[in-house]
Amino acid sequence: QEFCVIRNLQAATGFEDLGLIVGKRFHLSVLGVLGATVPTASTVREAIKLFIEYIQLSYTYFNVSFEETSAGGKLILADQYELGDLRRFFIDRDTMFTVNAFRELFPQSISMEGICVKLGYEPPLESNKHSQALQCTLEFSEGSTHITLSKQLLEQALPQSNELTLKLLEQQCKEINQKLSDSQTLVEQIQQILLASIRAPLSLEDIAQQLGLSSRTVRRKLSLEGSHYKQLLMKLRESEAKRLLKETRWSIEKIAEHLGYSETSGFNHAFKKWTTLSPNQYRKQ
Numbered sequence: 001q002e003f004c005v006i007r008n009l010q011a012a013t014g015f016e017d018l019g020l021i022v023g024k025r026f027h028l029s030v031l032g033v034l035g036a037t038v039p040t041a042s043t044v045r046e047a048i049k050l051f052i053e054y055i056q057l058s059y060t061y062f063n064v065s066f067e068e069t070s071a072g073g074k075l076i077l078a079d080q081y082e083l084g085d086l087r088r089f090f091i092d093r094d095t096m097f098t099v100n101a102f103r104e105l106f107p108q109s110i111s112m113e114g115i116c117v118k119l120g121y122e123p124p125l126e127s128n129k130h131s132q133a134l135q136c137t138l139e140f141s142e143g144s145t146h147i148t149l150s151k152q153l154l155e156q157a158l159p160q161s162n163e164l165t166l167k168l169l170e171q172q173c174k175e176i177n178q179k180l181s182d183s184q185t186l187v188e189q190i191q192q193i194l195l196a197s198i199r200a201p202l203s204l205e206d207i208a209q210q211l212g213l214s215s216r217t218v219r220r221k222l223s224l225e226g227s228h229y230k231q232l233l234m235k236l237r238e239s240e241a242k243r244l245l246k247e248t249r250w251s252i253e254k255i256a257e258h259l260g261y262s263e264t265s266g267f268n269h270a271f272k273k274w275t276t277l278s279p280n281q282y283r284k285q
Contacts, residue, residue, distance in 0.1 A: 026096070031059075099135075120146075186221045204218060
């Protein structure tokens with residue numbers, strides 16, 4: 001339903017920067033208890049970690065992670081679902097929301113000098129609107145979207161920080177998060193874990209450990225849901241391969257490597273089994 005609404009909006013407005021326009025209207029307050037909890041963290045770093053811990057309470061379709069470096073840190077928005085023609089919309093929307101959230105955390109003022117954005121698609125013909133909206137260092141490159149933050153920004157204390165309020169609100173986040181997790185099938189949980197490590201897929205034993213289950217229990221539960229580990233991995237690789245061939249200009253070699261194939265020939269062979277076509281034939285079609 002959401003995708004249908006967005007496509008109708010795109011058709012009615014013709015705005016190429018619709019994701020940015022919608023993203024500007026996304027405030028922390030739309031995230032309910034999570035949006036109220038984040039500003040009460042002690043620093044920007046802690047706010048980011050808190051947000052990612054309860055990411056299930058947000059509206060993003062991306063797998064969001066955070067990596068720290070000696071110079072600062074990097075928020076990574078990696079594809080979690082096949083978004084097709086709406087991928088750019090959601091990248092723009094979620095990036096705009098994130099940059100906006102940093103401004104909201106500091107109602108007085110915040111320098112955008114500490115933020116650099118790499119949007120995960122090829123540069124559009126017109127990028128002025130992106131520069132004007134985001135107001136920070138900007139580049140485009142196919143793949144994951146990166147929002148890089150300086151060390152100084154990460155260590156910035158939040159003006160609304162409140163340890164007592166944080167504890168009370170975080171408890172609510174935990175309770176809601178648990179209810180949502182309980183409603184998720186095992187297949188869905190494993191798909192999310194596999195997608196996050198698709199370049200070097202985790203073993204069934206490693207996945208079971210992450211889920212706090214024995215590998216025997218995972219096998220049995222998957223069987224009850226009509227699936228098994230190898231089938232899940234193959235289906236995920238197939239859908240990701242099709243998406244990357246349709247939506248990117250990546251070489252076949254790069255796609256094969258991204259999907260965890262040590263040899264391109266192995267990827268070509270697997271793709272023909274899935275579709276009866278070679279990757280190049282599929283892309284042309």
